[in-house]
Amino acid sequence: MFQQLSLKVRILAIVAMAGTLCSIVAILGFLHFNAQELEEGIIARERTIHRQLEAATDYVARQGGLDSVVLRMREKHSSPEHFSEAERMEILQQVPIFATMMIGSKNSENDHYQFRIFAENPRRKENKATAPEIEILKKFEKEPELRELIVKEDGVIKMYRPVRLSESQGCMTCHGAPEKSPWGDGRDILGYPMENWSDGKLHGVVAISQNIAEVAAARVEGQWIDPAGWLIIAIILGGVCAVLIASLSLRGPLRTLTQVVSSLTEASQDVNTASEQIAGTARGLSDSASRQASSLEETSASIEEMSSMVAKNAENANSTSSTSAESRRKAEHGHEVMAQMMTSMTQIHDANSDIMKRITQSSTEMAEIVAVIQNIGAKTQVINDIVFKTQLLSFNASVEAARAGEHGQGFAVVAEEVGKLAQLSGSASQEIGELLEVSLSKVESIVNRTQTEVGALISSGQSRVEEGTTVAQQCARVLSEIVTNVGQVSNMAAEISTACREQDQGVRELTKAMHQLDQVTQQNAGRSHESADAATRLSEQSASLNVTIQKLRETIEGQKAA
Numbered sequence: 085m086f087q088q089l090s091l092k093v094r095i096l097a098i099v100a101m102a103g104t105l106c107s108i109v110a111i112l113g114f115l116h117f118n119a120q121e122l123e124e125g126i127i128a129r130e131r132t133i134h135r136q137l138e139a140a141t142d143y144v145a146r147q148g149g150l151d152s153v154v155l156r157m158r159e160k161h162s163s164p165e166h167f168s169e170a171e172r173m174e175i176l177q178q179v180p181i182f183a184t185m186m187i188g189s190k191n192s193e194n195d196h197y198q199f200r201i202f203a204e205n206p207r208r209k210e211n212k213a214t215a216p217e218i219e220i221l222k223k224f225e226k227e228p229e230l231r232e233l234i235v236k237e238d239g240v241i242k243m244y245r246p247v248r249l250s251e252s253q254g255c256m257t258c259h260g261a262p263e264k265s266p267w268g269d270g271r272d273i274l275g276y277p278m279e280n281w282s283d284g285k286l287h288g289v290v291a292i293s294q295n296i297a298e299v300a301a302a303r304v305e306g307q308w309i310d311p312a313g314w315l316i317i318a319i320i321l322g323g324v325c326a327v328l329i330a331s332l333s334l335r336g337p338l339r340t341l342t343q344v345v346s347s348l349t350e351a352s353q354d355v356n357t358a359s360e361q362i363a364g365t366a367r368g369l370s371d372s373a374s375r376q377a378s379s380l381e382e383t384s385a386s387i388e389e390m391s392s393m394v395a396k397n398a399e400n401a402n403s404t405s406s407t408s409a410e411s412r413r414k415a416e417h418g419h420e421v422m423a424q425m426m427t428s429m430t431q432i433h434d435a436n437s438d439i440m441k442r443i444t445q446s447s448t449e450m451a452e453i454v455a456v457i458q459n460i461g462a463k464t465q466v467i468n469d470i471v472f473k474t475q476l477l478s479f480n481a482s483v484e485a486a487r488a489g490e491h492g493q494g495f496a497v498v499a500e501e502v503g504k505l506a507q508l509s510g511s512a513s514q515e516i517g518e519l520l521e522v523s524l525s526k527v528e529s530i531v532n533r534t535q536t537e538v539g540a541l542i543s544s545g546q547s548r549v550e551e552g553t554t555v556a557q558q559c560a561r562v563l564s565e566i567v568t569n570v571g572q573v574s575n576m577a578a579e580i581s582t583a584c585r586e587q588d589q590g591v592r593e594l595t596k597a598m599h600q601l602d603q604v605t606q607q608n609a610g611r612s613h614e615s616a617d618a619a620t621r622l623s624e625q626s627a628s629l630n631v632t633i634q635k636l637r638e639t640i641e642g643q644k645a646a
Contacts, residue, residue, distance in 0.1 A: 203288035
C-alpha cells in the first residue's frame, strides 16, 4: 500500500512519523523527568518537615519549662494519681518529644503527608512498632551515625529519622535512673516507671511519608490542563506545521525531478536500440571466429598427436639402442665368464687327480697300519706261548711241592699264584688277539670301501667335467655369434634413433607454428566474445536503466503512473 503513494506523500508521511516518534520520545522524557523531579521535591519536603519538627523539639527543650512544672506538681500533689487531666496536659506540653508529636500530627492533613512516631517499647499502644518498623529500628541501632533513611515502596516515599535520648533536652527526667524519681518510688512525674536509660539511647523513630500520586494530584488541583497536556498540544501543533512546510518545500524539486525522469526515459530507449544492433553484429563475428578457432584447434590436436607418436618412436628407438648396447655388454661379459669357467673346469680336473693320488697314498698308509696290527697279533701269539709254558711250570712246581710235603707248601703257594698270573695273562692275551682281529677286519673293510667309493666319485666327476667342458666350449661359440649379431642390431638402432630425433624436431617446429596460429585465432575469438558480451551487458544495462527509470517514475508519481 505504501508503494502506491507518490514520493511527495511518502516524504510527508515520513516527516509526520518522525515528528510523532520525536513527540513520543519527548513526552516520555518529560514524564520521566517530571516524575523524578516530583520525587525529589517530595524528599526535600519531607526533609524540611523533619527539620521543622526537630527545631520545635529543640525549642521546647531550651525553654526549660519541664523542670519547673515537675517541681510545682510535686509540691502540690503527693502522687501522680491526683493529677487532673488539665494538669497532665500541662506537663506533656513541656515534654520536647510530645511537641513533635502534636505538631507533626496537626500539620499532616494540610500538607498532604502522614506522620507517625514508633518505638519498640512505647508508653502509648498506638506507637508500638510493627515488624517492618522494628527492622528500621534495628538498622538505626546498628548504625549510630545514620541520620536519615529513605524508603520508596508501593508509590509511597517514607523518610525515617531516629529519636535519641538527650540529657540536655530533659529526657532523663522521665527515662533516667529510678533513684532520681520525683516521687521517690522509681516513677516519673506522670507515674510511668523510669527505664534507667542512658544519654544517646535510641528511643524511637519519626516517619514522614507521602503518596506520590496524591502529591501529583495536589499539584495540578484547580488547573484545566496539566503541564503534560500543554506539552502534547504544543508537539501536535509543531508536527502539523512541519508537514505543511515540507509539503510547500517539495513542490518545485519534485516538478524538476519529473522532467529529468522523462528525459532519461527517451535516452534509455535510444541506447537500448543501439545496443541491440551492436549485440547482433558482435554475435555474428563471434560465431565465425569460434568456428575458425575450432577448426584450428582440431588441426593442432592432430599435429600434436602425430608429434607425440614420433616422440614415442624416437623414445623407443633410443630405448632399443640402449638395450642393444646393454645386451652386447652382457654377451661379452658372458663370453668372459665362459672362459673363466673353462679354466675352472681344468682346475677341477687337476684337483681330482691330486685327490686320487692322495687317496692312493692313504691306502698305502692304511696297508702299513694293517701290517703293524698283524705284527702285534704275532707278538700276542708269543705271549700266549709264554703263558702256556708258565702254566706248565706252575703245574710242575705244584707237583714238586706236593712231593716235598710240608717243606714244599710255601713253594706250592708261589706256584699257585704264578699259575693264576699266567692264567690272567692268557685271558688278556686272548682278548687282545680278538680285538686285533676285529680291528684288522674293520680297517680292511674301510680301506676297500673308501677306495671303491672314491674311485667311483672321481670317475663320475671326471666324466661330468669333460661334459661341462664340451658344453662350455659350445656356449662360448654361441656367445661369440650373439656378440656379433647384437653389435649389428645396436648400430641399426642408433641409426633409427637419429632419424627419429630429426623427424621429431621437424614435427615440433610445425606444432609450434600451429600453436601460434591457434593463439592468434583464440585471441580474435575471445575479443569477439568480449564484444558480444559487452553488447549484451549494454543491452541488459539499458533494460535495467528502463526498469530503474520506471521505478523512479512510480516512486515520484505513485504506482498509478505505471
